[in-house]
Every structure is written in C-alpha cells, then in structure tokens.
Amino acid sequence: MNTEQQKKNKIMSILMKTEVSMVAIIAIIFIAASLGTQNFLTAYNLTNILKQCAIIGIISIAETYVIITAGIDISCGAIVGMSTLIVAMSQAKWGLSVPVSLLLGILVAIISGVFNAALVYEFRVPAFVATLGSQTILRGLIKVISNGGTVAGINKSFAGFASASVGFIPNLAIVWFVIAVICFLILKYTIFGRNLFVLGSGEEVAKLNGISIRKTIYSTYAFAGLLYGIAGILLCARINSAIPTAGEAYETNAIAASVLGGASLAGGCGSVFGTVLGTILIILIDNVGTQFGIGAFVMQVITGCVIVIAIVVDQLKKRGKR
C-alpha cells in the first residue's frame, strides 16, 4: 500500500467516526438557529447553553464509562439526587461547613456506586436490574431522609458558584470541561481506561488476559459514583436547594448522550468526546426549539426525530443499509 492510499484510508477512517456526524448535525442546527432566529447567537444564550450542558454532561460521561464495560447505569439520576440531598441537608439542616457537605455528597455517591458494583460483581445481578433496584431504593431513601420536602437554605456563596462565570464561560461548564478532559485522558492513557474496553469485549476475555474483573467493575462504578457526586453538588448549587425529584429521569438523557456519541450498549465502544457532543445536541435542540418559538408538544416530536436522525445518519454512513 502506498502512502497516498494510506493517507486516504486515514482520512476515510476519521470521517467514519461518529463524532464527525455529530459535529455536522450540531453545526447544521447551530447555523440554522443563528440565521433563523434573532437571539440565538448572543453571548447570553451561548453561555446559557453551556451552563445547561454541564450537569447532564458530567453524568453522561460517567454513564459512558459504565456502558463501555457493557454495563448500564439506571441509577445515575437517583445517585445525583441523593448527593444533592446530602449536600443540602448538611448545609441547611445539619449545620456542617460547605467543604464537609461536599465531601459527604461525594462520599454517598461513591458508596452508591460501590453498592451497584457489589451487586453486579459479587452477586452477578445484571447491571440493568442492579441499578434499577438501587435507583428505586435511593429514591425511597431520599424521600425518607427529606421527608418528601424541599430542603432550602443552601449556603449563598456556594449557590453563587453555579451562576457565576469566568468571562463568557460559566463555572459549571468549566467543571464539565475539566472533567471531560480528565476522563478523556484516563480512557486514552491509563490501564484502567483500556481495561474498560477489554471488559466490555467480554468477561472471559478480561479474565484470561489477567485483568481483574473485580477491580475493574468496582473502579468503574465507584468512579461513576464520584462523577455523579460532583454532578449532584453542582445541581444543588444550581437549583439552590434539594428537591426529592432532583435528577429524576436523567438516566434517559445520559444514556442517549452516550449512544449518540458512539457508545454501544453491547459494550466495548464509546468516547468522551462523542458523549460531550451528544450532550450538546440534546441541550441544543431544546434551546433552539424555544428560540424558534415551537410549542412544547411539537418540540417533543421534533426532539425524538432529531435523535433518531442523528443515529440514522451515522449508521448509514458507516455501513449503508442492510
């Protein structure tokens, strides 16, 4: 094969990537909204979009990690909600300092992740059921702890963090970016990251290649828990309270963002960058819908269509029709 050919191959293989379709679709929507509406391309609105992406973006990255191992995490929203609640309770009810409240929030989230891992690893409960179970348990606990009510009285400066920006970039988005970069690097540069892909290719493969399934599963779910914890903290700051419904139904968006970004529920593939793009697409659709003044009902139809089309475009490009 000559170098000309190789170059061509390389370009082709880049174009084949899911991320490219995603960028293209996002760009189309972006351009359409910029030209078609007055206020889309304003600093306020763009800051806005970034801010809205952050929390769901972080959760989606964690979900991507789990999905790469051929798992799935239905409990992400509930863990986020639990972390939000603990942070709020610590600050507002238990009189703890902000740093301690954050630590507690993260701790609880990590413990929830470890609980998931224990179900999946020790008892071989399929990830879907394990995390469905812990979702239900956590949602119940949240209500038991909060007695079903709103927890207000969050520390002002802590809550202020969520609305502040550095220049045009909202703090929330900065946290998201930093986490995305770190997670990207972990996936690319560490043995842990590689092991996720091997595990996602099959437990037998992982085991016989000397990879500790136990360690990998625990690390994955615990790490996801850590990210959910951070997301929970940010959510607490953003909504300036904890409500029992916090984080509800986030799992759908998180899974959708991962899959839009190229992850496969069969395991073994997924990328942080793709997931970031998937998150942006999901948030963008909503924003653009409002900008165009489209009613909520019709908007829901359109959202469904865009998600489907995004995947269809990618699949057609990759493999053509069957």
Place this chain on the structure above:
Amino acid sequence: MNTEQQKKNKIMSILMKTEVSMVAIIAIIFIAASLGTQNFLTAYNLTNILKQCAIIGIISIAETYVIITAGIDISCGAIVGMSTLIVAMSQAKWGLSVPVSLLLGILVAIISGVFNAALVYEFRVPAFVATLGSQTILRGLIKVISNGGTVAGINKSFAGFASASVGFIPNLAIVWFVIAVICFLILKYTIFGRNLFVLGSGEEVAKLNGISIRKTIYSTYAFAGLLYGIAGILLCARINSAIPTAGEAYETNAIAASVLGGASLAGGCGSVFGTVLGTILIILIDNVGTQFGIGAFVMQVITGCVIVIAIVVDQLKKRGKR
C-alpha cells in the same frame, strides 16, 4: 449415566430455573401477607391483584419477546398510551363504533411497532435509541393530538368490560391469561418463536442459517405492537378515558418483569411464564405494602430491595458467588 442419576439431573435442572426462585419468593410474600394482615386473603383483594397485573403483564410479555431477540423496547408505554388515546378519540370525538375504535387502536400500535422495526432493521439504529426516539415522538404526538387534555366520554359498556369479572376472575386477567398461553405456545411451538432465540444468539448465526433477520425483526416488533395495542385498549377501558400520561414509565416495569422472569438483556433467553411471575411479584409488593400499612417512602425502598434480592437469590442458586 444410570437412570437414577438422570432423574436427579433432571430435577436439579428444573430447580435451577429462574421460575422456581420466582415462585418461591412470591409464595413467601403471599404467605407472610396472608398470616400478617387481615384483608390480604380476601376474594376482593385477590381479584384486585389479578386485575392490576393484567395490563402490565401483557406489556411485559411483549417486552420479553423483544428482549429475547437481544433488543429492548423503551417505547412500550408510549405505544400503549397512543393506542389508548386513539381508542378514546375514536369513541368520544370521532363518533366511531367500539369495534372500529379497537381496530384503530391496535392498528396504530402495530404501525408504531413496524416503525421501530424499520429503524432497527433498515437503519441499524440500536434498539435502545430507536425506541427511545419513537417514545419521545409518540409522547409528543399524543399531546399534539389530544391537545394535552383528557379524552373522556368512553362507551359505557366498553369501559364496563374492564371492571367486570367472570366469577372471581376479572375480565382483564382472563385476557392476560389467554395472551400468556398463546405467547407461550408461539415461543415454543412456532418457527417465529424459535427464530427469536436464534436472532438473540447473534445476527451472524441467524443470517448464516438462512433465517430472515428482516422478517424476524419486523414480526417481533409488530407482534409486540399488537400486544401493546391490546394493552392500550384495556387501559382505556380501565381508566375510562385517555390521558396524555397514560402508560408513562411502564417500560421500567415491563423490563423489570422480563428480567425477573429470567430474560437476559444480552438476548437469547427469556420465558413467558417467568415474565408472568415477574409481573405478579412487582404488583404483589405494592399490594402487600398497603396491606401492611407501610408508608409510600419506605415502601419504595422495600420494592427496590425485593427486586434486587429476587435476582440475587436466582443468581446465587445458579452460579454461586464469583
């Protein structure tokens, strides 16, 4: 191997079945509730439980079919909701006769199923995303069609069907039983049924053995659509109206019932009887909770625990700890 040994093996392999763990857990809960509460073991309450199982039971069977093929259907609740809406609109707004309204309801559900199949087969959209997309689209359409309002004015005798019983057995439960038996027979005794398992074992295998993947996928989702349509009709009669949220969050229960009953999201296994038991367990927990006067918050925690324990018991029995 002598016959003694063979017999023993046979008994062992029966005991290993998921259905056996399910029956055991259900029996324990049943006995506990019978002894521990006054009104559990009354004809009224048992009729009640059967009635409540019926609709979710039918949906779960359809979900099991899809899961056996290694697919998943997130849109089941939305399809049920759409069918409910069409039946109600036909009767209350479009002045159509009851039989026509039922046909329309089923038709719409089958079309939705075919749409899912088309996404999955023609465009190779992963089942999760395809059905997530159509869920979103359908939910939007439901609200657009109903304009977000309740559709009341259902035919009285039609609605009466849902509350009537034959002896102690509610009509709804009879429909469920009949469907369960038919679906069991289809799975065991028809080529279509067997092909679901083949497809679930891998597309390559199906393809190389001359099994039409196209036909199997279309039939599966269309058949599931048919069942959702029937469930939608029953739901319409049961709630005596159509509301935009009808069928919401059913997918979680349907998937949980399937998995509790022994289906694996990896495809290739699942049973109708198991799913029937899974449905009963889910419904039973709620009922027993009320009988014991347990508050809603704590009850949610318990539900989560029971689901997890049910699976853990089954897994421990099957394979022991890792």
Place this chain on the structure above:
Amino acid sequence: MEQEVLLKIENVVKTYPGVQALKGITTTIKKGEVRALVGENGAGKSTLIKCIMGVESPTEGKVEINVDGTWKSPKNAIEAKDYGMHANYQNVNIAKNLSIAENYFLGRVPLKGKFVDWNTMYTESQKVIDKFQLNVNPRDTIVSLPVAMQAMITISKISVNDNIRLVIFDEPTALLENDKVETLFKYIRELKESGVSVIYVSHRLEEIMEICDSVTIMKDGSYVETKDIKEVDKDYLISKMVGRSMVDIYNIERQKPGKELLRVEHLSGDKFTDVSFTLREGEILGFFGLVGAGRSEVMRAIFGVDKIHSGKIFVKGEEVSINSPKQAILKGIGFLTEDRRKDGLALQQSVKLNTNMYSYDMISKNGIINLKKETDRAEEYRKKVAVKTPSVNQIVNNLSGGNQQKVVIAKLLCRNPDILIFDEPTVGVDVGAKDEIFKIIEKLTAQGKGVIIVSSYLPEAMGLSDRMIVMSEGHVAGSLDSQELRSLQEEDVLRLASTVNFD
C-alpha cells in the same frame, strides 16, 4: 465420462474498506468433485466462500450453481439452502443458548401442521449424533460443550439436510483430533459418492492430499492455479502458496534442558486427576490427547482460571498458590487459550489494543500507558508474526482467522513470560506462518524459556516436542522422552491416548 459442472465462479472481486480481499477469482467445480482451497492466511479463502454462499455480495463478478439444469446465483443464505448449498464456516457459528437439536435444525425446523415438531427434532438429531458417534444429548445446550464438540456439531449439522448439492468446509479439522477427522472424511466420501461437490479449506496439506480430487491455490486474493491432486505434492503447494520452499518445519534447534521452571505434583481438578510433570528451561513439552482428555483443563488450572482440588504447583522451585490469571502472569506464566474468539481476543477492539492488553503494565508507569511504546510494540509484533492487516488500528474481528491467531500469539510474546503455555497455537495458521511461529519458539527456548504445547494435531505435537505427555480421560496415560518420541509411530501414540480405565 466428463462430469457435469456444478459451480461456476466468474471473476469474483470483493473489496472491504481498505482491503481488497478478492482480486478476481475464476474457476469451476464439477459434480461430485472434492476441491481443496489453499492459500496463506488472509489469501481470501473464507471471503470467497462467503461470496459463493451469497452471504457476502461480491463487488464484481458472479457465482452460479447448476440447479437441475438452470443456473442460479444465491443472494442470501436462504436461497443458498434452497439450491442445496451448505457451508461450515470458519468461526464456529452456532446459537449458543439453544440445544444441539435446535442447532441442527436452524432455519429448517420440522413442523407438524403449523407447529414445531419437537419429537421429530429430537429423534432425527439423535440419529445424526449416532451417525457421527458424538456421545451427546440432543437436549444439551451448546454453551455446555467444549469448542471441539461445537465444531463437530456444526459439521454434523449439514447431514440433517436433504437435497444437498454443495458442501463447503472452512478449516473443519482445526480443532478436531484424529478419529473425528476420520469421521469427517468418511462423511465427505459419502457425499462425493452421492454426487455432492465439496469445497475443502485447510492448512493441513496432508489432509488435502488424502481427501481432495483437485486443488485451487490462492495468493493475496488472486487466483494462482487449479491442479489435479495427482499432479501436485505438499512441497509444490507450499512453494506456490508461500513463494518459497520449506523443508521440515518442525526441524528446530533443540536446547539442553536447564533449571526447572515449573513442576506440577499430583494435581487434580474437576476434569483431571493426579497429573504430574516438570518443565525445564529451554524445553518444549508437548501435551497430546483426544478431545476431552483434559489437557486444557490442566493448563487452565495452572493458570488460575479453574479451581484445583489437590496437588501442588512449583514455579522455579518455589511452591505457589495461584488463584487468578493475573497472579499467574505475575509469576511469569503466559497462557494462550484455545478458543481465541471466546477468551483470547477483544474482538471489537483494535489489533493494537489486543497485542498489548496482556502486558500494559510493562509499558506504563503508575497506570499511565506510554502510547508510543504501545504503537511501537504493536508494529513490531505485527512484523514479527506477520499479521496481515491494513493497520494496527484495524478491528481484530475483521482479520482472517489465521491472522487473528497470530495476534493472540503476538499478545503472549509481548508479555515475554518465562513459561509459555500454548493451547492449540497453530489453529488455522498457514504453513508459512507456522514456520515463523516455530522459529519464534526456537528463539524462546534458546533464551532459556520453557514452552508447553497442547496440540491435537499429532504430527505437530510429535514433531515439535522435546518430551511429550499423553493424556486420556483426565489422567496422564504416558510420558514420552525425546528418544521414545523419535522412535514411536503415530499409531502407538494414538493408542496411548485412547487408553481407558484408570481406576
């Protein structure tokens, strides 16, 4: 009498992204002819078969089969079956969750009225099982069977069909031991007698000389020539395939055994009892036995995959207890498993990841991988074991079977362990590459490493080993030193391997 033509392959070209797998193949096959297809790994044999069967559509050209006088081109497996075409694919393709009976009748379930006739299915399956002497229950699910048995199921599966015109075997014997190969050959002769044509792909050239009427040689996706089997010999085929001639590939430099590396004493597990042996530096220790002899199980136990009931393992003189493959690896043991697709490779991942996944710790610091080394190593071993792939970023699943096997070997070599256990290392590997692999083993022993080779292919086991353990039904049936190895006949070893009744 000039026989009728059954199959016409006309200028078949197949292009995958970045790879031209077939560059224009033309040949015809007559009724009742047994045609061999030979070529190096990645020559395009399996791809050609898929094009013949219509499961892959050729980029150019066509394939036609004579169906009672009319020429038909199957567009998919269903049509192929209608035309009486059946294939036994290289990657054992079988519905793992289903029973043997159902697998036999995949796509052609017997019906009574409109319903599946389970009774007929079981009784008919039992007949096939008996015919092929497979001592299994038709109700058993496939997952519970060892790969070799799975391979026999897919082979025997063909005979449930009637109206067979063409049967294709893609490396059917790779996982089989002698008497099963004999069963297969008997079946092929039967087919031939009834006028069925057979296409037979194998890297074992002596099999081809034994069973085939003619042979088509392929190289790099191109057609080289078709010869009557009487016109060729093994050396001729090798020189045409590989482009050079090869003398005895088993003739490698032997080392003087050094210090003891591995000693196993009275090891017992689920499927083997009281196994003892030692392995020394520079030694090649062969393990031979029939399917189910328990060799793989012994290796798995040593490697910490399966539980040990009793017995001791010593590594470099020190008693060890190994509970997981990871510990085994850290103790300097490397294990190449027999089922590469199930547990050897991460199929959907790149060649690069697969090459490195056994030894990432060796190219990382604090868990952080040196990406340059990762790529370099992948490139290095791609050359060393001659993996044919457009790039190291190619998904392993897209490689030809033999090339997948080479990646597994590269993976093991990367680790550079002191004790190397190869379970069926040359499954599906072409002669040229085998030669390369044996050269590598030669180098390894020269470095003082110890090598265990588990093989069901007797010529290889006998030719390569310095010493050999013969196992039968979970017991050591005999232990042969190098002198005995050179003096014994294959039949003697086979007899030993078939020894029964230990207790």
Place this chain on the structure above:
Amino acid sequence: EETPDSLDIVWVTCSTESEFWQYQQIGMENAVKDMAEKYGIEINFTTVGPATEAETEAYIRAFENAVASKPNAIISATQVPDSTIAVSKEAMDQGIVVNFTNCGLEPMDSDEYSDCYNQFYTTVSADIGDMAGKVMLELMEKAGIEAKGTVAMEFSNVNPALQPRMDNFKAYLEANSELTVLDTLYNNNDLNQGQADIENEIATYGDDLVGIYGANNTSGDAISLAVENAGIKDKVITIGVDSDPTEIAALEAGTIDCIIVQDAYGQGYAALENAVETIMEGANPETEQKVAMAPVAVTTDNMHEDEYAAMLDPTLRKAE
C-alpha cells in the same frame, strides 16, 4: 351503630414527591391528632401513592389496594377523575368514607357523581388562573412596567385537570392587555429543566419578556432562579402558584413577586376532620358536598403577616 375505638385512614396521594401534597398531608396529620383527642380514639394514618403525578395507573392501583385493605376512610386527590370514579364508588359501596381534597371527581357545578364520594374540599383551578392574571397586571402597573410584550408560562407536566390555571391566566391577560402569552413549557418537576426553560426564554425574548407565570411551586422555583441569575428581577413580574421553601425565599428576595396560594393545609385538615366526623357522627356534617376555598395572593409585602406566613409554609403549623 356502635362507634369504633380505632380508625384506619389511608391518604392516597397522587404524588409522594410534591411539596403541595406534603402540605396537604400536614393538615391531615394535625387533624389526626385533634380528632383522636376529640373522640378519644386511636387513628392509624398511612400514606400510599406513586412518586409522580404522571403515573396515573399506579395511582389507581394504590387506590384499589387501599380499598382492598378495608380502611374506615380514604382521603385522596385525583389527577384522573374519570378513572377514579369506579374505584371510589366501589369504596363507598363497601362503607369506606371517601373524601377528596383539591382534585376531586367532578367540577363544582356538577352532581353527576355525588354518590361516589362523601366530601370534597378544593380550590378552583380557574380561580387561580384568573387571580394570577389579575395580579400580574396589578403588579406591572405598580412596578411601572408597561403591559405590552411577552409573558411566558411554565408548568410541571400536562395535566388536564389543572389546565384552567394556564388557560384562564392567558385569557385574562389577552382580554385585559396587549400582552402576548407564550405556550406553556413543561419541566416534569425537574427544577434544572425548568430553569433551563426559563433561561432559554429569557435568551429568546430578551427585554420583550415582561412577565413569567409558573403554575406550580417547582415552576415558581425555576423562574426565581433563572430570573435571579439573569439579574432581571426588576424588569419582569414573576408569579408562582403554591409554595415551598425555595419559593418563599425567592418571594422574600423579590425574584418572585407573588405566589398564588391554595390553602393546602386547610384542605387537608378539613378533608380528614370531615371523614372522622362522618364516621363518628354517622352522617356527613357539611351541608354542601363541594366546598371551594378561595386562593390567596401572597406578595413580598404581605408575606410576613401571620395568616399569610402560615399559608405559605404550613410546616409552621405542624403539631409536635
């Protein structure tokens, strides 16, 4: 008829996760204490019901299960009256006293299903919408904002029974001003989503946006957060419906200008009190089967008056 010495009462809520129904429950719990004392009996009070209002089938199931456990009384609030009628009648036929609070089986002007329940206390949705519209215009005038431009509406989820909250609001404004009222956006009680909705609307309509109406408490919370972050609290009039701690703080801070409050506590208290009295006295003491309790507009100015403070935060009334 002998009077029992212990009563089982089940509260079948339509959402366990909502503040509003929590407040109802506080009213009931206080009534439980008072009634137990008054009649010298023991009252076992339990709560059942689905997590969210959208899960209507789960609500019906909870109701059925409650009936099957044969309590003396059931208090409930239904999002799906058509579906609840049958099971409620069933309960009444079995001699269980069924009272509805806030969301009942039929509107104020209907008597079609009077045999299906015992008593109903409510606040009329249309009144809330009308009041919100009226207050919106009043507050605009007071703040010197011209009643021209765009008004946004936010709500939790599609709910036919509560639709008049939006419809009447919109109708009132369009009839009495030149304001354009946008279509409702829905947030499923996801505060983060609600906030995003309002942010998107602020971004889209900019200075043209002069009023925002959130038809439940979560929506009110969302509005206050978005308005605070955008720094536009003096440029828009914001109105919420029903209260929670976040919203009360927002009212204090002026990021919410007014909360239309239904007397959740009062409804809950009355519903339970009436149920116990009906059982103990053997007949329903109310003369009207449907009692409407008018909503109250609480603003930053009057929120500290005792009466309004307790309306805003029924937990203040929670008996120890």
